[in-house]
Amino acid sequence: MKRGVFFNKNCKLKSLKMNELKNSINQTIEDLSEKHRMHRKIRFLLDVRGLLVTNKIKGAYAEFGIFRGEMMYAASKILGNNIEHYYGFDTFEGLPKPKGNDEKKFVFEKLGFMKSTYDEVKALLGDVSSTLIKGDFRKEETKKEIISVLKPISILSVDCNWPSSVEAALNISAKYLQDGSIVYFDDYFTGTSDGDYMLPILEKLKVEHGIKCVYFQTYPPFARAFIVFRN
Numbered sequence: 001m002k003r004g005v006f007f008n009k010n011c012k013l014k015s016l017k018m019n020e021l022k023n024s025i026n027q028t029i030e031d032l033s034e035k036h037r038m039h040r041k042i043r044f045l046l047d048v049r050g051l052l053v054t055n056k057i058k059g060a061y062a063e064f065g066i067f068r069g070e071m072m073y074a075a076s077k078i079l080g081n082n083i084e085h086y087y088g089f090d091t092f093e094g095l096p097k098p099k100g101n102d103e104k105k106f107v108f109e110k111l112g113f114m115k116s117t118y119d120e121v122k123a124l125l126g127d128v129s130s131t132l133i134k135g136d137f138r139k140e141e142t143k144k145e146i147i148s149v150l151k152p153i154s155i156l157s158v159d160c161n162w163p164s165s166v167e168a169a170l171n172i173s174a175k176y177l178q179d180g181s182i183v184y185f186d187d188y189f190t191g192t193s194d195g196d197y198m199l200p201i202l203e204k205l206k207v208e209h210g211i212k213c214v215y216f217q218t219y220p221p222f223a224r225a226f227i228v229f230r231n
Contacts, residue, residue, distance in 0.1 A: 038070050038071065038074060040186075040219035040220065040221075040222075040223050041070070041071045041074060041157075041184075041186070041219075041223070042074050042078070043219055044184055044217070044219050044223065044225055045071075045074055045075050045078040045079060046078060047217060047225075048155065048182050048216075048225070049078055049079055049082065051180070051182065051227075052079065052082045052083075052154060052155075052182075053082060055180050057154045057178070057180045057181065057182075058082075058084065058152075058154060059083075059084060059151065059152040059153050059154030059155075059176075059178065059181070060083065060084055060085045060086065060087055060150070060151045060152065060153050060154065060155075060176075061075050061079065061083045061085070061086045061087065061153075061154065061155045061157070062087040062088075062089075062150065062153050062155070062156050062157070062173060062176070063086075063087065063088050063089070063156075063157040063158075063159065064089050064090075064137060064156075064157070064158050064159065064160055064165070064168075064169035064172075064173075065089075065090060065157075065158065065159035065160040065161070065165065065169075065186075066088035066089065066090045066121060066132070066159070067090065067114050067116050067159065068116040068120065068121060068124060069088065069116070069120075069121035069122075069124045069125050070124070071157055071159070072086050072088055072125060072128065072130065073124055073125055073128065075155065075157075076125075076128040079155070082154075083154065083155065084151070085129055085130070085131065085151060086125075086128055086129060086130040086131070087130070087131050087132075087133075087146075087149070087150060088121065088130060088131070088132045088133070089132075089133050089135075089137050089142075089146055089169075090116075090121075090132075090134065091134065091135065091136050092115075092116065092117055092118045092121070092134050093115060094114055094115030095114060095115075095161055095162070096136045096138070096162070096165070098162055098164070099138065099162065099164040100163075100164055101163070102162040102163055102164050104194055114161070118132060118134055131149055133145055133146055133149070137165070137168050137169060137172060138164055138165060138168040143168070143172055146172055147172065150172070150173075150176055151176065152176050152178055153173060153176045153177055153178070153181055154178070154180075154181055154182070155181070155182050155184070156169075156173050156177065156181060156182070156183045156184070157183075157184045157186065158170070158183065158184065158185050158186070159186040159187065160187065161187060161190070163191075163197050163201065166185070166187075166198070166201060167201050167204070170201065170205050171208075171209075174205065174208075174209035174211060175209075177211060177228045177230070178228070178230070179228065179229055179230055180227065180228065180229075181227070181228040182216065182225060182226070182227055182228070183213060183225065183226045183227075183228060184223065184224075184225045185198065185223060185224055185225070185226075186222060186223045187222050187223070188222060188223055188224035189221065189222045189223075189224070190222050198224075202226075206231075210230055210231035211228055211229075211230055211231070212228070212229045212230075212231060213226035213227070213228060214226055214227045214228075214229060
């Protein structure tokens with residue numbers, strides 16, 4: 001075989017191998033990429049299902065910042081009879097006004113962001129055994145309404161875009177959390193440009209309510225889950 005012919009054939013083989021490598025990388029990216037914006041939430045629900053069963057954690061599913069009800073719907077399908085009732089709390093008018101230093105933490109948010117109506121959520125949930133309460137749970141009247149219906153919690157989902165709302169959700173839920181309850185924060189790593197806003201909130205929860213949140217898992221890009229232990 002002449003040298004030029006061998007060189008051209010070798011280059012073609014290398015080119016073919018590089019194309020196969022490129023295709024392999026592209027396929028791996030496709031396989032591992034999130035197929036849906038709910039990917040991390042569904043992964044969390046699948047991960048904790050066994051915890052509820054093995055540790056015999058009985059109670060309700062409570063979600064602060066329910067948006068369209070997607071996570072609650074998924075929870076009802078995945079957790080099934082392991083949950084006694086589903087509670088959802090939201091303004092159903094989108095993001096409320098910021099309080100205190102909220103805007104310093106989340107500079108990209110706008111009022112009305114992530115809006116979905118009460119009727120739209122109810123339609124999605126269908127026959128799921130649920131109680132939805134409309135209102136800003138940072139306000140006293142909404143807080144009282146929630147407390148009047150809430151039961152012991154096994155799974156708490158906090159999907160709030162203002163730190164003040166996160167803190168309000170935890171303060172309301174504190175008395176209903178039990179040893180082994182699982183808390184999911186969907187926006188734990190959102191707004192990190194101004195530092196870890198969640199750390200002082202969790203420290204305050206420990207000091208004021210005797211609740212220690214032990215790290216369980218991270219769900220990229222934003223979420224983190226904890227297991228509750230009461231002092």
